[in-house]
Amino acid sequence: MTITGTAPQLSDRVLAELTDALGGEYVLTSKTARYNRARVPAPFPVHRWRERVPDLVVLPGSAEQVAEVVRIANAHRIPIVPRDGGTGLTDGAVPERRGIVVDVKRLDDIKEIDLDNRTCTVGTGINMLKLNEVLGAHGLIYPDDPASYPCSLVGGRIGTSGWSLVGSRFGHTRDLVLSFELVLPTGKLIRVGDGGGRKVSKSSSGYQLKHLFMGHQGTLGIATEATLKLYPKPEAEFSPFWAFPDFDSAYRCVGELARAGVATFAGAVLFDEWKVDYLRRDDEAYIPQPADVRALVCAVAYGNDDEVRAGGRRLLRIARDAGARYLGDEISHGDWAARHDRYATPLHGRTPAGQVAPMSWHCEDAAINYTNLPAVRREWHSIVARLRDKHPIFDDWGMFFYTSADTGVDYLTEIDVGIWEQELDDAAWAAWVDAKRDIAAVALNHGGSISACHGSCREGEVDLVPLELGGGYDVMLQVKRALDPNNIMNPGKYGLQRAYEEAP
Amino acid sequence: MSAYRFEEQHTPPPARQVTDVAVERFEHIFEVDPKLMTVHVAQQLFPNWDTLRIAASRGDHLEWMHRHWAAEAVSGQKLLDELDAGDGDR
Numbered sequence: 001m002t003i004t005g006t007a008p009q010l011s012d013r014v015l016a017e018l019t020d021a022l023g024g025e026y027v028l029t030s031k032t033a034r035y036n037r038a039r040v041p042a043p044f045p046v047h048r049w050r051e052r053v054p055d056l057v058v059l060p061g062s063a064e065q066v067a068e069v070v071r072i073a074n075a076h077r078i079p080i081v082p083r084d085g086g087t088g089l090t091d092g093a094v095p096e097r098r099g100i101v102v103d104v105k106r107l108d109d110i111k112e113i114d115l116d117n118r119t120c121t122v123g124t125g126i127n128m129l130k131l132n133e134v135l136g137a138h139g140l141i142y143p144d145d146p147a148s149y150p151c152s153l154v155g156g157r158i159g160t161s162g163w164s165l166v167g168s169r170f171g172h173t174r175d176l177v178l179s180f181e182l183v184l185p186t187g188k189l190i191r192v193g194d195g196g197g198r199k200v201s202k203s204s205s206g207y208q209l210k211h212l213f214m215g216h217q218g219t220l221g222i223a224t225e226a227t228l229k230l231y232p233k234p235e236a237e238f239s240p241f242w243a244f245p246d247f248d249s250a251y252r253c254v255g256e257l258a259r260a261g262v263a264t265f266a267g268a269v270l271f272d273e274w275k276v277d278y279l280r281r282d283d284e285a286y287i288p289q290p291a292d293v294r295a296l297v298c299a300v301a302y303g304n305d306d307e308v309r310a311g312g313r314r315l316l317r318i319a320r321d322a323g324a325r326y327l328g329d330e331i332s333h334g335d336w337a338a339r340h341d342r343y344a345t346p347l348h349g350r351t352p353a354g355q356v357a358p359m360s361w362h363c364e365d366a367a368i369n370y371t372n373l374p375a376v377r378r379e380w381h382s383i384v385a386r387l388r389d390k391h392p393i394f395d396d397w398g399m400f401f402y403t404s405a406d407t408g409v410d411y412l413t414e415i416d417v418g419i420w421e422q423e424l425d426d427a428a429w430a431a432w433v434d435a436k437r438d439i440a441a442v443a444l445n446h447g448g449s450i451s452a453c454h455g456s457c458r459e460g461e462v463d464l465v466p467l468e469l470g471g472g473y474d475v476m477l478q479v480k481r482a483l484d485p486n487n488i489m490n491p492g493k494y495g496l497q498r499a500y501e502e503a504p
Numbered sequence: 505m506s507a508y509r510f511e512e513q514h515t516p517p518p519a520r521q522v523t524d525v526a527v528e529r530f531e532h533i534f535e536v537d538p539k540l541m542t543v544h545v546a547q548q549l550f551p552n553w554d555t556l557r558i559a560a561s562r563g564d565h566l567e568w569m570h571r572h573w574a575a576e577a578v579s580g581q582k583l584l585d586e587l588d589a590g591d592g593d594r
C-alpha cells in the first residue's frame with residue numbers, strides 16, 4: 001500500500017459529518033483559525049507557511065467526540081493532527097499534509113482529585129499551572145515543570161514525553177502520568193497505564209503500553225484524559241546560582257552536585273561561556289557581573305523545610321569547595337523563578353557587526369552522558385560557527401547542560417540558536433537543516449540520544465532517527481502500520497510513511 | 505500622587521554606560537545600548553512610567569511564581585553564612 005501526497009480538499013460531506021458530530025461552532029474553517037494552528041514557536045521558513053496549513057480545525061468537547069472525529073477521518077482517509085498548547089519545538093502539532101487539526105483545549109476539566117491516593121484525573125487540554133492553582137488549595141502539586149509551564153498542556157506533555165525542570169526529584173511526564181485514555185487511529189477508545197488500574201504506579205501485568213503511547217508526537221492516537229501522580233506542595237525551595245572563572249571548574253562542580261545523593265535535589269544546570277556572553281547582552285542579572293565570570297551553575301531543591309535546608313547546606317559546601325562564587329539571593333531567586341517560563345527570552349540577536357536584529361529562539365537538544373559533555377560542546381559550537389560564517393542570520397546563544405536524573409548520569413544538553421526568520425530563504429534553510437543533522441550526528445557519535453526533551457521530528461535530525469533506534473525503528477514501523485492502517489494519524493512525522501512503502 | 509506631565513514622562517533620565525553593550529537609566533533596569541538598535545530594529549517611544557511598570561510587573565510575576573511552587577524560598581546567603589561560621593558543617 002502506498003499513501004502519498006496531500007489530502008483532497010475536504011468535501012461538503014465530511015464537513016457535514018463533522019458538524020453533526022460536534023456542532024458547527026466547533027468546526028473552524030477560517031483562515032485565522034487554520035493559520036494560527038499551522039506553526040509552533042520553533043523558527044521555520046516563513047515563506048513556506050502555506051504548506052503547513054490544515055484544511056480545518058475541530059475543537060471536540062469530550063473523548064467520545066474525539067473518537068467520532070477520528071472515525072470520520074479514518075473512514076475518509078483524511079490526515080489528522082492532535083494539537084494541545086502548540087508549544088512543541090519539533091513541529092509535532094504542525095500538519096505536514098493538511099487535513100484536520102484536532103485541538104483538544106476544550107478537554108480541560110478536573111474530573112477527580114483523590115486526596116487519599118494522591119492522584120487527580122483531568123482532561124488532556126488542561127495546563128499544569130492552572131491545575132496547580134486548584135491543587136495548591138489542597139496542599140498538593142503536580143510537578144511536571146517544563147520551561148513552557150504556563151502554556152503547554154497535559155496532552156502535549158504525553159505526546160512529546162516531556163522533560164521537566166524538576167525531573168531529577170519528581171520524575172518526568174512519563175513518571176508522573178499514571179495512566180491515560182486515548183483514541184486509537186481507528187477511533188477506538190482505550191486506557192493505558194502500568195497494567196490495567198487507573199491509579200497504579202507499578203505493575204508487571206502485560207506489555208507496558210504507557211510508554212509506547214508517550215512521545216509518539218500524535219502518530220498513534222489522541223490522549224483525552226489522564227490520571228496524574230501528586231506530591232505535597234513543597235514547603236521550601238532552594239535555588240543557588242554560582243559563578244566560575246572557567247568552564248572546567250563549573251563542569252566539575254555540576255558533576256559533584258548531581259552525584260551527591262541529596263534527596264531534595266531537583267536539578268542542576270551548567271551554563272557555558274557562550275551562554276554567559278549571551279546573557280550579558282540583555283539579561284538584567286548578568287549585565288553587571290564582573291568580566292571574570294565565564295560559566296555558571298545553578299542547583300535547585302524542593303521539599304520539606306528541614307530537609308531542603310540540610311540538603312542545601314551540603315550543596316553549598318560542595319560548591320564552595322569547588323571554587324564557586326555565590327551570586328546572592330536576589331539573582332538566585334529571580335533567575336530560578338524565571339526558568340518556569342522561558343517565553344521571556346529576548347527575541348533578538350546580533351549581526352556580526354554587533355547590531356541588534358529580530359531573531360527567534362531555536363534550541364537543539366540531546367541527551368548526553370556527563371563524561372561526553374565537553375566534547376559535544378566543542379563540536380556543537382563549531383557547527384554553529386560555520387553556519388554563522390556562511391549565513392549571518394544565525395547567532396549562537398550558548399549552551400546549557402541540565403541533569404535529567406538524580407544520579408547525574410545524563411544531561412539535557414541544549415544549544416540555543418537565534419534565527420532571523422524573516423531573512424530565511426531556501427539556501428539558509430537548507431544550511432540550517434544540514435547543521436541540525438550534524439548536531440544530531442554528534443549526539444549519536446557520543447553515545448547519546450538526539451533529543452532529551454522535544455522530540456526529533458524536524459527536518460535534518462529526523463533522518464538520523466533510524467540510525468539511533470536501529471532495529472527498534474523497524475518495530476516502530478510495524479507498530480505504526482498495525483495501529484494506523486490508513487496512515488491518518490499525523491502522517492509524515494518520524495519518517496513513518498516508510499511503514500506503508502516498504503516491507504519493514 | 506504627582507500629576508502626569510507628558511514632557512516629563514517622555515524625557516528619560518540620562519543613560520549611564522554599564523558595559524559596552526548596555527546602559528542603565530533607572531536603577532537596576534538595564535537596556536540594550538540604543539547605538540546597537542539603529543539599523544535593523546526601530547525603537548519605540550516609551551514613557552518612563554511604562555518602563556517602570558514593566559519592570560515592576562516582572563518582579564511581581566517572579567514573586568508569584570515562588571509562592572506558586574513553595575511556601576518559602578530559602579536564603580542561600582543565610583545558609584552560607586552559617587557554613588562559614590562553622591555551624592553548618594554538620
Ligand SMILES: Cc1cc2nc3c(=O)[nH]c(=O)nc-3n(C[C@H](O)[C@H](O)[C@H](O)COP(=O)(O)OP(=O)(O)OC[C@H]3O[C@@H](n4cnc5c(N)ncnc54)[C@H](O)[C@@H]3O)c2cc1C
Nearest residue numbers: 084085086087088092146147153155156159163217218223
Ligand atoms: C519557551 C519554551 C520552553 C520549553 N521548555 C521545555 C521543557 O523544559 N521541557 C520540555 O519537555 N519541553 C519544553 N518545551 C517544548 C514544549 O513545551 C513541550 O514539548 C510540550 O510538551 C508541548 O506541549 P503542548 O501542549 O504545547 O503540545 P503541542 O505542541 O500542541 O503538541 C506536541 C506534540 O504532541 C502531540 N499531541 C498534542 N496533544 C496530544 C494529545 N492529546 N494526544 C496525543 N498527542 C498529542 C502533537 O501532535 C505534537 O506532536 C518548551 C517550549 C517552549 C516554547
